[in-house]
Amino acid sequence: EPEVTQTPSHQVTQMGQEVILRCVPISNHLYFYWYRQILGQKVEFLVSFYNNEISEKSEIFDDQFSVERPDGSNFTLKIRSTKLEDSAMYFCASSEASGSSFEQFFGPGTRLTVL
Amino acid sequence: GQSLEQPSEVTAVEGAIVQINCTYQTSGFYGLSWYQQHDGGAPTFLSYNGLDGLEETGRFSSFLSRSDSYGYLLLQELQMKDSASYFCAVRDSGAGSYQLTFGKGTKLSVIP
Numbered sequence: 001e002p003e004v005t006q007t008p009s010h011q012v013t014q015m016g017q018e019v020i021l022r023c024v025p026i027s028n029h030l031y032f033y034w035y036r037q038i039l040g041q042k043v044e045f046l047v048s049f050y051n052n053e054i055s056e057k058s059e060i061f062d063d064q065f066s067v068e069r070p071d072g073s074n075f076t077l078k079i080r081s082t083k084l085e086d087s088a089m090y091f092c093a094s095s096e097a098s099g100s101s102f103e104q105f106f107g108p109g110t111r112l113t114v115l
Numbered sequence: 116g117q118s119l120e121q122p123s124e125v126t127a128v129e130g131a132i133v134q135i136n137c138t139y140q141t142s143g144f145y146g147l148s149w150y151q152q153h154d155g156g157a158p159t160f161l162s163y164n165g166l167d168g169l170e171e172t173g174r175f176s177s178f179l180s181r182s183d184s185y186g187y188l189l190l191q192e193l194q195m196k197d198s199a200s201y202f203c204a205v206r207d208s209g210a211g212s213y214q215l216t217f218g219k220g221t222k223l224s225v226i227p
Binding site: 058 | 213
């Protein structure tokens with residue numbers, strides 16, 4: 001069964017460093033998303049991406065964040081200068097272009113720890 | 116602003132039925148989804164309601180009343196493996212984006 005994959009599973013970084021989180025969405029999906037979940041809290045939307053551009057972004061997704069689809073399979077989230085409060089689980093998700101359920105398939109997540 | 120309210124914790128006995136309610140206030144509404152998340156795991160899609168009424172998928176059912184801004188997830192014949200957090204999520208944007216706004220989650224504990 002196709003699935004979303006994410007690497008690395010755990011990333012530890014120093015405050016102020018840049019990190020890149022990588023995702024491989026399901027191959028025939030056209031909508032891609034990043035969410036984050038601070039430990040013990042709800043899942044929060046960051047950004048959605050379609051047709052090689054950002055379609056929606058939340059207030060959390062400020063100038064420190066960027067997304068890219070560098071090739072036909074990868075989808076990346078970059079945080080330019082990490083802050084302590086960026087420590088969270090980051091989930092990538094993808095969905096089909098059509099369909100009535102609007103089901104989003106989530107990857108296993110990358111746990112980011114900023115020291 | 117967006118807000119979704121659901122109980123923080125629910126405990127139920129194995130084999131029983133449990134209902135997890137969700138009320139929402141969002142600027143737009145295109146449907147209500149439910150996701151399951153085990154500790155340390157990723158959210159997994161359970162169901163979606165775009166129209167009023169009941170949707171059934173095996174042991175799980177979900178209900179929506181758009182006029183009441185209310186929905187619920189019904190889990191029947193509870194099993195120990197159903198112990199997890201359950202999130203309602205609203206699709207609150209129109210064409211071009213299907214972002215989800217999640218509730219804070221309900222932690223379900225199934226006891227023998």
